[in-house]
Amino acid sequence: MYEWNFAPVFAESGLLLAGFRNTLILTATALSGGLVVGLLLAFARLSHRRWLRLPADLVIEVFRTTPPLVQLFWFYFGLPIVLSVEMTPFMAAGLTFTIQSGAFFAEIFRAGIVSIEKGQWESAKAIGMGHNQLMRRIILPQAVKRMFPSMMERSIELMKTTTLVATVSYADLLFQANELAQKTFRPLEVYTVVALIYFVSISCVSFFAARLEKRFARTGEFSV
Amino acid sequence: MPDPILRLSGLAKSFDTNTVFEDVDLDVAPGDRIAILGASGSGKSTLLRCVNLLEIPDAGRIELNGDVVGNPEKSGRARYPERELRELRKRVGMVFQQFNLFPHMTVAGNVAEGLVTVLGQSSGPARERALAELDRVGLRDKADTYPSRLSGGQKQRVAIARALAMDPEIMLFDEPTSALDPALVGEVLGVIEQLANEGRTMLLVTHEIGFAYHVANRIAFIAEGGIYEIGTPDEVLKNPRREKTQKFLAEHRRFQF
Numbered sequence: 001m002y003e004w005n006f007a008p009v010f011a012e013s014g015l016l017l018a019g020f021r022n023t024l025i026l027t028a029t030a031l032s033g034g035l036v037v038g039l040l041l042a043f044a045r046l047s048h049r050r051w052l053r054l055p056a057d058l059v060i061e062v063f064r065t066t067p068p069l070v071q072l073f074w075f076y077f078g079l080p081i082v083l084s085v086e087m088t089p090f091m092a093a094g095l096t097f098t099i100q101s102g103a104f105f106a107e108i109f110r111a112g113i114v115s116i117e118k119g120q121w122e123s124a125k126a127i128g129m130g131h132n133q134l135m136r137r138i139i140l141p142q143a144v145k146r147m148f149p150s151m152m153e154r155s156i157e158l159m160k161t162t163t164l165v166a167t168v169s170y171a172d173l174l175f176q177a178n179e180l181a182q183k184t185f186r187p188l189e190v191y192t193v194v195a196l197i198y199f200v201s202i203s204c205v206s207f208f209a210a211r212l213e214k215r216f217a218r219t220g221e222f223s224v
Numbered sequence: 225m226p227d228p229i230l231r232l233s234g235l236a237k238s239f240d241t242n243t244v245f246e247d248v249d250l251d252v253a254p255g256d257r258i259a260i261l262g263a264s265g266s267g268k269s270t271l272l273r274c275v276n277l278l279e280i281p282d283a284g285r286i287e288l289n290g291d292v293v294g295n296p297e298k299s300g301r302a303r304y305p306e307r308e309l310r311e312l313r314k315r316v317g318m319v320f321q322q323f324n325l326f327p328h329m330t331v332a333g334n335v336a337e338g339l340v341t342v343l344g345q346s347s348g349p350a351r352e353r354a355l356a357e358l359d360r361v362g363l364r365d366k367a368d369t370y371p372s373r374l375s376g377g378q379k380q381r382v383a384i385a386r387a388l389a390m391d392p393e394i395m396l397f398d399e400p401t402s403a404l405d406p407a408l409v410g411e412v413l414g415v416i417e418q419l420a421n422e423g424r425t426m427l428l429v430t431h432e433i434g435f436a437y438h439v440a441n442r443i444a445f446i447a448e449g450g451i452y453e454i455g456t457p458d459e460v461l462k463n464p465r466r467e468k469t470q471k472f473l474a475e476h477r478r479f480q481f
Contacts, residue, residue, distance in 0.1 A: 220372030221327030
């Protein structure tokens with residue numbers, strides 16, 4: 001019978017906390033960068049200008065269809081060779097996950113934008129709004145509320161996918177867990193604690209997301 | 225005759241191979257209330273939507289208070305730069321069949337939106353103006369509720385207030401009561417009648433022939449890709465001269481009592 005012993009893990013909890021911090025930093029970077037990239041890609045994809053639409057289509061398709069691990073290797077090992085630029089693990093990971101989540105967010109943004117009824121676009125135009133005003137004031141505020149559940153889903157997915165960065169020696173939570181497991185010879189305990197950390201933090205985010213969704217429903221626009 | 229507020233000349237529109245209308249001429253004088261009637265699919269809504277360029281006409285000329293919109297002369301087909309579209313639409317109010325209120329904004333927010341975002345007014349005066357317009361349509365007490373809580377008739381009255389807030393030189397009504405329960409039609413027609421009595425210039429696409437008769441000073445009947453018959457309500461509705469107008473009115477009268 002296996003004897004569980006968490007004491008060695010908690011003795012070195014500083015190691016895991018540092019990893020957790022790095023995971024949060026990377027997720028936040030990729031998330032905020034990805035939202036910006038995603039919105040730009042979505043606008044480019046919706047544009048009637050071919051020279052904007054086609055490159056956006058290409059980026060979105062490539063990053064949605066290739067494994068994130070391969071993308072990470074491209075940026076970390078490939079890019080320095082091709083462009084002879086120096087890549088830190090954080091830069092490579094940040095870039096990979098910014099563009100990758102951007103590609104997914106772009107599709108969510110696009111679907112949200114085109115889901116807004118034609119009448120909304122027309123009545124905004126009819127009072128004299130230009131394209132940017134119409135997007136900012138009428139379309140996006142409604143679209144974001146509709147997109148929010150898929151956005152949350154994608155963000156949670158992102159946070160878990162960032163565990164791949166351990167392969168390029170970025171000291172995220174999973175990387176630190178590997179170290180600790182080897183140090184303490186207690187892999188089961190270490191990974192259980194790590195899973196618990198992910199479980200608790202993502203559940204907290206989900207909880208607040210659900211409350212936010214309730215707030216969105218206040219205007220009653222979803223029941224119309 | 226005073227200078228027209230709106231002058232359409234040679235207006236043409238087709239979708240792919242389907243010609244909606246060709247060569248429409250219409251002068252709208254200040255204070256004119258022109259009801260546009262016609263069978264469904266005759267292009268009355270399309271004509272109305274060409275006036276504020278929600279549909280871009282294939283040919284022809286639009287003049288608003290003497291200002292030519294776009295560059296119709298340079299080539300056969302008129303070009304309408306984005307800036308000119310916006311300028312025109314600021315000066316033309318439109319009310320849609322489906323109301324199209326902004327569901328994420330309060331009633332007052334809907335009415336003030338154009339003032340703030342398009343005309344650049346600050347929110348205080350814009351709200352004052354919005355409340356005044358809501359007062360006019362009898363909905364001031366609904367200012368801070370969201371559109372989802374309103375009845376169809378109330379929504380349409382808010383939509384009218386939203387258009388009026390921009391001080392349009394002409395109002396376009398695109399079947400404003402067609403999406404309403406019969407019981408709610410009256411309140412919307414009442415507001416439109418009140419605007420007519422105040423001397424507002426308006427074009428009204430409608431199926432409410434009785435209302436058109438009472439409120440409009442001219443009736444334009446659309447058929448065969450153009451204005452088929454136009455005149456005073458008595459001329460067109462009581463003594464239509466042309467066959468299709470007669471048939472259309474007879475069809476409409478069939479079930480009246």
